[in-house]
Amino acid sequence: MSHAKPFLSRLTAIAALVGVSAPLSALATNGYFAHGYGVQSLGAAGVAVALPQDALVIASNPAGISQLSNRADVGLTLFSPRRDATIEGSPVPGLNGHYSGDGKKNFWIPELGYVRQLQGPLTFGLALYGNGGMNTRYERNPYAALGGQGRAGVNLEQIFISPALSYKLTPQHSVGLALNLVHQRFAAKGLQGFDQAGYTAAPGNVTNVGTDTSNGFGLRLGWLGQITPELKVGASWSSKVRGRFDKYQGLFADHGNFDIPSSFGLGLSYQLTPAWQVAADYQRILYSQTQSVGNPLQRFLEGKQLGNDGGPGFGWKDIGVVKLAVIHRYSDALTLRAGYSHAQQPIPRDQTFFNVLAPGVVQDHLTAGFTWKLNAHGSVSAYAAHAFSKTVSGQNAIPASLLGGGEANIRMKENILGVAYGWTY
Numbered sequence: 001m002s003h004a005k006p007f008l009s010r011l012t013a014i015a016a017l018v019g020v021s022a023p024l025s026a027l028a029t030n031g032y033f034a035h036g037y038g039v040q041s042l043g044a045a046g047v048a049v050a051l052p053q054d055a056l057v058i059a060s061n062p063a064g065i066s067q068l069s070n071r072a073d074v075g076l077t078l079f080s081p082r083r084d085a086t087i088e089g090s091p092v093p094g095l096n097g098h099y100s101g102d103g104k105k106n107f108w109i110p111e112l113g114y115v116r117q118l119q120g121p122l123t124f125g126l127a128l129y130g131n132g133g134m135n136t137r138y139e140r141n142p143y144a145a146l147g148g149q150g151r152a153g154v155n156l157e158q159i160f161i162s163p164a165l166s167y168k169l170t171p172q173h174s175v176g177l178a179l180n181l182v183h184q185r186f187a188a189k190g191l192q193g194f195d196q197a198g199y200t201a202a203p204g205n206v207t208n209v210g211t212d213t214s215n216g217f218g219l220r221l222g223w224l225g226q227i228t229p230e231l232k233v234g235a236s237w238s239s240k241v242r243g244r245f246d247k248y249q250g251l252f253a254d255h256g257n258f259d260i261p262s263s264f265g266l267g268l269s270y271q272l273t274p275a276w277q278v279a280a281d282y283q284r285i286l287y288s289q290t291q292s293v294g295n296p297l298q299r300f301l302e303g304k305q306l307g308n309d310g311g312p313g314f315g316w317k318d319i320g321v322v323k324l325a326v327i328h329r330y331s332d333a334l335t336l337r338a339g340y341s342h343a344q345q346p347i348p349r350d351q352t353f354f355n356v357l358a359p360g361v362v363q364d365h366l367t368a369g370f371t372w373k374l375n376a377h378g379s380v381s382a383y384a385a386h387a388f389s390k391t392v393s394g395q396n397a398i399p400a401s402l403l404g405g406g407e408a409n410i411r412m413k414e415n416i417l418g419v420a421y422g423w424t425y
Contacts, residue, residue, distance in 0.1 A: 029132075029360075029362060029365065029387060029414065030283070030285065030319065030321050030341075030343040031132075031285060031287060031316065031319055031343070031346040031360050032132045032133060032134045032156065032358070032360050033131065033132040033263070033285055034046075034129075034130065034131060034132050035321075035323075035341055035365050035385070035387075036048060036060070036323075037056045037057075037059035037060055037111070037127075037129050038053065038054045038055070038056025038057065038059070038073065038075070038111060038113065038129075038420070039054070039056075039073075039075045039077070039111070039369065039381045039382065039383055039418045039419065039420035040053035040054045040056075040337070040369065040371060040381050040383075040420070041053060041054070041056065041057070041060065042077070042367065042369065042383050042385060042416075042418055043337040043338075043339070043367055043368060043369015043370070043381070043382070043383030043384075043385075043418075044279065044325035044326075044327060044337040044338070044339040044367065044369065045323040045324060045325050045338075045339025045340055045341040045365060045367045046060075046281065046323050046339070046341060046365075046367075047267065047269075047279045047280060047281045047323045047324070047325040047339060048060035048061060048064070048267070048281065049061045049064075049222075049224075049234040049235065049236055049265045049266060049267025049281045050064075050224060050232040050233055050234035050267035050268050050269045050279065050281075051064075051232070051267065051269045051277075051279045051325070051327075052064030052065065052067050052068055052224070054068070054071065054073045054113060054381075054420070054422055055068065055071055055072065055073045055113025055114055055115045055125055055126075055127060056073060056075075056111055056113045056127050056129060058113065058125050058126070058127035058162050058164045058176075058178050058220075059127055059129055059131075059160065059162065059220075060222075060236060060265065060267075060281075061176065061222035061223075061224060061234050061235075061236040061265070061267070062125065062162075062164040062165070062166055062176030062177060062178040062220055062221075062222045062236075063166050063174045063175050063176030063222035063223050063224040063234065063236075064166070064174075064176070064222070064224055064234070065115045065123045065124075065125040065164060065166045065176065066121075066123045066166040066167070066168050066174035066176070066224070067174070067224065068115045068123075069115075069117070069424050069425075070115060070116055070117055070424065070425050071113075071114075071115050071422060071423060071424040071425070072113065072114050072115075072422070072423045072425075073111070073112070073113040073114075073420055073421070073422045073423075074110075074111070074112055074113075074420060074421055075110070075111040075112075075381075075418060075419060075420030075421070076108060076109070076110050076111075076418065076419060076420070077108070077109040077110075077111070077416060077417065077418035078106060078107070078108060078109075078416070078417045078418070079106070079107040079108075079109055079414070079416050080105060080106050080107075080414065080415045080416065081102075081105075081107075081135075081412060081413070081414045082102055082105070082389075082412065082413050082414070083100075083101040083102060083136055083359045083410075083411065083412045084098065084099060084100045084101055084102070084359075084410075084411050085098075085099045085101065085142055085352075085356040085359065085408060085409065085410045085411070086098045086099070086408070086409045087099070087142060087353075087356075087398075087406060087407070087408050087409075088406060088407055088409070089405065089406040089407050090145075090398060090403075090404055090405065090406030090407075091404050091405065091406070092145050092146065092403070092404045092406070093145060094144065094145035095142075095145035095146065095404075095406065096406070097140075097142075099138050099140055099142040099356070100138065100139070100140070101136035101137060101138050101153060101356075101359070102137070103136075103137025103138065103139050103151065103153065104135060104137050107135070109130050109418075110128075111127075111128065111129045111130075111420070112126075112127065112128040112129075113125070113126070113127045113128075113129075114126045114127075121167050121168035121169075122165060122166070122167055123165070123166040123167075123168075124163075124164070124165055125163070125164040125165075125166070125178075126161075126162070126163050126164065127160070127161070127162045127164070127178075128159075128160070128161045128162075129159075129160055129162075130157070130158065130159060130160070131158040131159070131160045131182070131260070132158050133155075133156045133157045133158055134154060134155075134156045134358045134360060135153070135154070135155045135156070136152075136153040136154055136356075136357055136358065136359070137151060137152075137153040138151060138152045138153050138190070138356075139151050141190045142356050143190060143191060143193055143194075143356075144190075146193035146194075146403070147192050147193025147194075147196075148190045148191055148192055148193050149190060149192050150189060150190055150208075151189055151190055152189055152190025152191065152357070153188070153189055153190065153357065154186070154187065154188045154189075154357045154358060155185070155186065155187045155211075156184070156185070156186050156358075157184065157185045157186075158182060158183075158184050158260060159182065159183045159184075160180055160181070160182055161181045161183075162178040162179060162180050162181070162220065163178065163179050163181075164176060164177065164178035164179070164220075165177055166222075171226075172225060172226040172227075173223070173224070173225045173226070174223070174224050174225075175221075175222065175223050176220075176221070176222040176223075176224075177219065177220070177221055177222075178219070178220040178222075179217060179218075179219060180217060180218045180219065180220055180238065180239075180241060181215075181217050182215065182216050182217065182218070182241045182243070182260060183213065183214075183215055184213065184214040184215075184216070184243050184245075184258065184260070185211055185212070185213050185214075186211065186212055186213075186214075186245050186248060186258065187210060187211040187212070188206070188207045188208070188248060188251060188357070189207060189208050190207060190208070191206055191207035191208075191251070192206075192207055192208070194206055194207070194251075194306060195207050195250065198305070199300075199305060199306055200250040200251070200305050200306040200307050201250060201255075201305045201306065201307040201308045201311070202249045202250030202255070202307045203250060204250065205246075205247060205248060205249045205250035205251065205256075205307070206248065206250040206251045206306065206307075207251070209247045209248070210247065212245040212246060212247035212248055213245075214243040214244055214245055214258065216241040216242045216243050216259075216260070217241065218238065218239040218240060218241040218260070218262075219238070219239045220236060220237070220238045220239070221236065221237050222234065222235065222236040222237075223235050223236075229271075230270055230271040230272075231268065231269070231270050231271075232268065232269045232270075233267070233268050234265075234266070234267045234268070235264070235265065235266050235267070236264065236265045237262070237263075237264040237265075238262055238263050238264070239262055240259050240260065240261055240262045240289055241259060241260040242259050243257070243258045243259050243260060244256050244257055244258060245258055249307050250306055250307040251292075251306055251307065252292035252306075252307065252313070253291040253292040253295050253299075253306075253307065253308065253309070253310060253311040253312065253313050254291055254292065254308075254309055254310070254311070255307055255309070256307070257290070257291065257292055258290065258292055258293075259289065259290045260290070261285060261286045261287050261288075261289040261290050261293070262286050262289060263283060263284060263285045263286065264283070264284050265281055265282065265283045265284070266281065266282045267279065267280065267281040267282070268280055274329070275328060275329045275330075276326070276327070276328055276329075277326070277327040277328075277329075278324075278325070278326050278327075279324075279325045279326075279327070280322070280323060280324050280325070281321075281322075281323040282320065282321070282322055282323075283320070283321040283323070284318065284319070284320050284321075285318065285319050285321070286318045287316040287317065287318055287319065287346055288316070288317065288318050291310060291311075291313055292311075292313045292314070293313055293314050293316045294313060294314075294315070294316055294317070295310065295311065295312055295313035295314075295315065296312070296313070296315040296348075296350070296351055297312050297313070297314075297315055297351060297353065297354050297399070298312070298315075298350070298399060299311055299312040299313070300312050300399060300402050301399060301401065301402065312354075313354075314347075314351065314354055314355055314358060315347065315348055315350070315351030315354070315355070316346040316347060316351075317344070317345075317346050317347075317348060318346075319343055319344040319345070319346045320343070320344050321341060321342070321343040321344070322341065322342050322343075323339065323340075323341040324339060324340050324341070325337065325338065325339035326338055326339070332373070333372060333373045334370060334371070334372055334373070335370060335371045336368075336369075336370050337367075337368065337369040337370065337371075337383070338367065338368045338369075339365075339366075339367045339368075340364070340365065340366055340367070341364070341365045341367075342363060342364050343362075343363045343364075344363070345361065345363060345390075345392065346360060346361075347359075347360065347361055347392055347410070349392060349393060349394055349395035349396075349397065350394070350395055350396045350397055351397065352392055352393075352394040352397040352407070352408040352409065352410050353394065353397045353398045353403075353408040355408075355410055356408055356410055359392075359410035359411065359412045360412065361390045361391070361392045361410055361411070361412050362387040362388065362389075362390050362412050362413060362414060363388075363390055364387065364388045364390075365385055365386070365387050365388075366385070366386050366388070367383060367384065367385040367386075368383065368384055368385075369381065369382060369383030369384070370382060370383075371422075377423055377424050377425060378421065378422070378423055378424075379421070379422045379424075380419065380420070380421055380422075381419070381420045381421075381422065382417075382418065382419045382420075383416075383417070383418050384415075384416065384417050384418075385414075385415070385416040385417075386413075386414070386415055386416075387412075387413055387414035387415075387416075388413060389411060389412070389413035390411065390412060390413070391409060391410070391411040392409065392410055392411075393407070393409045394407035394408045394409055394410075395407070
């Protein structure tokens with residue numbers, strides 16, 4: 001244990017350093033989780049549980065690295081979301097109107113991965129990536145009529161560094177374990193109207209107190225099996241990761257709690273011909289495990305305040321995500337990918353008012369990508385993804401007895417481009 005703690009501290013520090021140099025926010029795709037990890041997987045709608053393609057498979061199923069050769073991957077994604085809100089039907093003077101959350105429009109997201117075959121049946125891997133996040137910046141504050149001052153918005157970043165081991169039980173079956181070391185950062189602005197007695201249990205800890213950080217760890221387990229020469233099946237599970245933002249203990253339920261919820265995935269891939277392969281994943285994300293995310297705003301009406309045990313939150317529901325992909329090996333040098341994914345809606349219609357800050361409503365992604373083999377060792381991969389515009393129109397979204405009534409409608413869409421270099425040895 002004396003050696004383990006310094007090791008974990010160093011890895012967490014590396015994750016924090018990467019976060020400082022390359023912010024990993026605004027990853028709201030399937031809720032606030034990314035729709036996939038690794039440029040090759042992202043070009044195939046995020047499918048990876050039974051489709052290991054590069055070292056970033058650790059983020060989906062660590063058992064997949066047993067089927068990879070020694071390799072290193074480095075990539076960069078340009079993430080460009082558009083988010084806005086409309087408030088209507090409110091009797092509060094100045095509250096109704098259209099608001100753009102696009103004060104910052106573009107985000108650069110790096111990824112790093114490494115796989116090394118060890119002696120015998122063991123394989124080691126390491127991945128660093130952004131798990132998810134959310135960013136809004138409203139130059140015109142949608143809560144100004146309620147006492148908000150200056151610009152409004154939030155910034156949430158989740159940076160993972162995951163060392164992994166995979167073990168081949170037989171030539172056809174492997175199991176994997178990854179340690180998820182997580183660095184989270186959060187900041188909120190413009191919510192002064194809620195930063196007072198009657199709304200929060202901790203005035204002075206709701207908004208405009210700078211960036212707070214949280215470090216935690218969890219596990220990811222995976223299995224990958226070659227069932228027939230053509231069919232692979234996989235499964236993975238990620239544990240909850242504890243997190244807390246003390247500076248925002250007056251905003252988040254349970255005195256600043258912000259755990260990363262657990263998730264699990266099932267996947268299969270099928271080799272139709274030597275040139276054509278199809279694959280699919282199902283992912284389940286349990287947002288309701290984190291009360292600050294899952295508790296509804298209507299907890300106010302039960303006598304709860306922001307920051308209380310069981311206090312109000314963003315009202316997100318657990319979601320399932322279906323991902324479908326096709327891969328075509330056009331030639332020895334060129335591989336083409338395409339995919340489509342659909343997620344359930346995490347934000348109910350009666351929870352849109354607080355989610356003006358976090359409008360993670362997109363549900364459908366269309367992706368395409370390729371890998372070009374440069375030589376015996378090096379390759380370049382790229383992908384493009386579009387998350388179609390989605391609007392969730394409020395229904396009883398602004399509690400009349402508390403805030404006067406009215407509705408909030410939130411909308412989001414995204415365009416994403418990424419490129420990576422892979423080196424096998």
